[in-house]
Amino acid sequence: xxxxxxxxxxxxxLLNGTQRSGTCEPRTLLSDFLRYELGATGVHxxxxxxxxxxxxxxxxxxAQRSCLTLAVAAxxxxxxxxxxxxxxxxxxxxxxxxxxxxxxxxxxxxTPGILMSCVDFLSRxxxxxxxxxxxxLSGHLCRCTGYTNIVAAVLEVAAQQTGEASDA
Amino acid sequence: xxxxxxxxxxADSTEEVVQLLSEYGEDARILAGGQSxxxxxxxxxxxxxxxxxxxxxxxxxxxxVSGNTLTVGAAVTQAALEKVVRDDNCVPLLALAFPxxxxxxxxxxxxxxxxxxxxxxxxxxxxxxxxLGGIVRLRSRRRRRTLAAREFFRGVLTTAREADELIESVQxxxxxxxxxxxxxxxxxxxxxxxxxxxxxxxxxSETRLGVGGVADRPWVEALPCNGGAGxxxxxxxxxxxxxxxxxxxxxxxxxxxxxxxxxxxxITRLVIENAGQ
Numbered sequence: 001x002x003x004x005x006x007x008x009x010x011x012x013x014l015l016n017g018t019q020r021s022g023t024c025e026p027r028t029l030l031s032d033f034l035r036y037e038l039g040a041t042g043v044h045x046x047x048x049x050x051x052x053x054x055x056x057x058x059x060x061x062x063a064q065r066s067c068l069t070l071a072v073a074a075x076x077x078x079x080x081x082x083x084x085x086x087x088x089x090x091x092x093x094x095x096x097x098x099x100x101x102x103x104x105x106x107x108x109x110x111t112p113g114i115l116m117s118c119v120d121f122l123s124r125x126x127x128x129x130x131x132x133x134x135x136x137l138s139g140h141l142c143r144c145t146g147y148t149n150i151v152a153a154v155l156e157v158a159a160q161q162t163g164e165a166s167d168a
Numbered sequence: 169x170x171x172x173x174x175x176x177x178x179a180d181s182t183e184e185v186v187q188l189l190s191e192y193g194e195d196a197r198i199l200a201g202g203q204s205x206x207x208x209x210x211x212x213x214x215x216x217x218x219x220x221x222x223x224x225x226x227x228x229x230x231x232x233v234s235g236n237t238l239t240v241g242a243a244v245t246q247a248a249l250e251k252v253v254r255d256d257n258c259v260p261l262l263a264l265a266f267p268x269x270x271x272x273x274x275x276x277x278x279x280x281x282x283x284x285x286x287x288x289x290x291x292x293x294x295x296x297x298x299x300l301g302g303i304v305r306l307r308s309r310r311r312r313r314t315l316a317a318r319e320f321f322r323g324v325l326t327t328a329r330e331a332d333e334l335i336e337s338v339q340x341x342x343x344x345x346x347x348x349x350x351x352x353x354x355x356x357x358x359x360x361x362x363x364x365x366x367x368x369x370x371x372x373s374e375t376r377l378g379v380g381g382v383a384d385r386p387w388v389e390a391l392p393c394n395g396g397a398g399x400x401x402x403x404x405x406x407x408x409x410x411x412x413x414x415x416x417x418x419x420x421x422x423x424x425x426x427x428x429x430x431x432x433x434x435i436t437r438l439v440i441e442n443a444g445q
Binding site: 001002003006027032049050056063064065068072134135139 | 169171172173174175177178180199202203206210211219221223247267270271272273274276277357358359
């Protein structure tokens, strides 16, 4: 399948559980497609070379950089952004509530990316400790918090999960 | 920044990829995970007329063990290999190196073969492949060939791959009996490119040290087996031989210092561990 450079191509993906379509050139980054075509402006764009982590989303459940992914390469995939976390009920997810409780954000620019990394991380990690959480967070730059409150929020949710798993 | 325009082709088979490569040659770039290529395209450090996306090709997505070799296909992500080597520790050096390799989020998408194709002199996977004496398997329409890692890496971001060749897979030797492995790295931030990365391997008959981040390619040196003063002299020679340079992050002098001191600490530890085995 070949897509020519100066033409706009239609692509369809699952955005936070809803099928959405839009058009773009092959060179359009997924981050820009989500923001400008689909209106998912919770995807923040910082460095556009994979370092800052602000644009992190999940594709098929796996956290990755939307600025280092072509929109056309995500055709047909299951994409989730921060908008999907508290969408229907308007009630914060457990992770978001923990961020709020621990003051794990100030300006909030880095927060959507960090939340999406945490969603994937917490779905896979088995009782993670501070070292694992900090290693995961090393893929994000936060200029406000100094990370301590973010680590506390993630560890609290991880402990809740472990508790629930051992109760079950 | 945004990349300059290019055509995008999603290939469905390895045969289609090598056909396209023979057609487009140097105008084409292989897109697997894109964690190096997309960053370079975004910054316009490189441009391509055509990107060939191989990420959905099933035949390139396998990890397999046969004999004493672990084979990793061109579309296998770093996270997939990380899981395999962590679960059964079949290549201990890789398990030790993975936490230093980019970030959780980039390993999820970045591929093993992509990192080796990009051949950054400070990257961990090329260093591990070279230190272990691994192999790169190349395929074009004309031929298939295999190259030892030491023949494959040629210089700064430069490899022996020809324009019409695809890295179909790479092969890492499995853990050898009675051998200790170690990995150490110093970088500005966890997961950033290494100022100096060291991969050590010590058995009863051989001591090997791989150095990344200093020379123009991963460098592997045989060292005296017994540790002690002979080791210090050998590391002193090695530190100068690598041709370290100053850059905005570290001086050449500091890099030589790291090679000597981290090298001594790493090899000494592995020799002691191996003797106690």
